[in-house]
Amino acid sequence: MSRKELERSFKKDLVGDVAFKLFRSKPFDRVSMDEIAQKAEFGKGTLYKLFSGKEEIMVHVICRGIANLCRDLEEQCLGTSDVPQALKLLLGLEYDFYTKYSNLVLELVFHQSANSESVFLESVRVQNQQHMNLLERIFEQARTAGMQFRLDNHELIQALNAAIKGLIINRIEQSILDDSREKDLELLNTMLWTGLLA
Helix, strand or coil: CCHHHHHHHHHHHHHHHHHHHHHHHCCHHHCCHHHHHHHHCCCHHHHHHHCCCHHHHHHHHHHHHHHHHHHHHHHHCCCCCCHHHHHHHHHHHHHHHHHHHHHHHHHHHHHHHHCCCCCHHHHHHHHHHHHHHHHHHHHHHHHHCCCCECCCHHHHHHHHHHHHHHHHHHHHHCCCCCCCHHHHHHHHHHHHHHHHEC
């Protein structure tokens, strides 16, 4: 990348970091472009040169989050020969991602249904497909190591994602504020080892 492209990428990531903090602290529709510009210490015009609006910033944040998740999955899960440990790490990484990004993922679903023509959603779909391909590689590695699953890789990934998302939505609905990560991961591991493994 040229210096100009690097600078633009740096600015976009800086705005994304600021916006992500704001999106996590209050509802998406209560965050304004003015507020993002002020917190990022950019003029509003500069912000609009980088992004067309809040939806594009949200998509940038989600895509970057998925890219970071993929990097961690590749390094920690494909980078080890201890397959049971790799699957345990996979569950933790997936759980932490959905915990951190759940409000934005839900907001994206809302925007998708309200604006099905969104050009920004395609970049999330592409990034998510890379994520799914990586998960399939991890489960294929487990099969090669001798593990037998009752489901094919695609069904296994769907089941685990549904379980993780369900636990997180359950926590939101019940306003559970305690540190439930360990309990949730224990439940997910139990499901994987006793419910989904042959």
